[in-house]
Amino acid sequence: MQFYSSASPSQKFSRLNDFSKYNKTIYDVILHLSGKLPPGIHSSQSLPVDYTERVIQLHFQHSSLLDFLNAQGACISHVLPEFLLEPEDYKKWLEITEKPSIVIEMTRFEAWSKGAWTDVFLQIYKVLVLSRVVPHCSSNLPPIHVQNSPKVNPCFVSSNIYSSSERILLNWMNTNYENARHIIWKNCPNGEQFFSLNKLLLIVV
Known part of the structure; x- marks a missing residue:
């Protein structure tokens, strides 16, 4: 089913802008909480069309995120960038990597990745939110x-x-x-x- 709108181009563009403000990423969260982005990450950055290049770019972004959080005092040394990929992207990462340090079975990867993301979010809260608590008399x-x-x-x-x-x-x-x-x-x-x-x-x- 298709829907047609009689709205003018400017109105359509305005609606797209309204939608974009809800289409946020983990990097928007980092920017909101800390006022800066991890090195090499830009707020308007897009992913490559080529699948291999896209997985490499995602891995770089996750690596930059983890390095940024580690520098703030996060305890996430057990989380590798590839743990934060989607299952299909992780399979592709294993294909393009010569010697991966850890190989996780695909039947376990989704649960493993959920655990890694949970740890990342908890550490974001710890170093960027909880750190604002200051002592009183x-x-x-x-x-x-x-x-x-x-x-x-x-x-x-x-x-x-x-x-x-x-x-x-x-x-x-x-x-x-x-x-x-x-x-x-x-x-x-x-x-x-x-x-x-x-x-x-x-x-x-």
């Missing part, structure tokens, strides 16, 4: 009720796993948890604490 934090509570290290200073922004959020979560659980689980048998978790989350949020 510790005197503004409510006191933790430590009576009958497990010992909590509110600053997580002894850990080399978390960034300063993550430690701030963990501190906030522990503070609210330790205070709220005395309200929710007061005189509550241990076996019933699990069923009160939703109420606790509502108070914390």
Whole structure:
């Protein structure tokens, strides 16, 4: 079925422009969050028509994205650029690569690629969004009720796993948890604490 429109060329062009603002890529996300694009990537960049050249270009773009995120402190050394390709593009990449470092069976590639993209998105959030969390004066934090509570290290200073922004959020979560659980689980048998978790989350949020 075909649809015909009596709209003028200028109106059609305007509609195309309206659609293009919703047709965003991962690089638009990076530009929005950081104010810059990975090296070698341009916002108006198009892919080659030739299939082999297109796969090579996509691999380069993914490689540039990973290098950019690594430079921001992301933990994605386990993600290779080819893991971010579509399955058919990955098959083509294996054909044009002499000695691929890792070869994934095609029956497993889709799940593998989804996991890789999930890690990339989580690290984007970590280094470009979570990193904006800054500490406030510790005197503004409510006191933790430590009576009958497990010992909590509110600053997580002894850990080399978390960034300063993550430690701030963990501190906030522990503070609210330790205070709220005395309200929710007061005189509550241990076996019933699990069923009160939703109420606790509502108070914390």
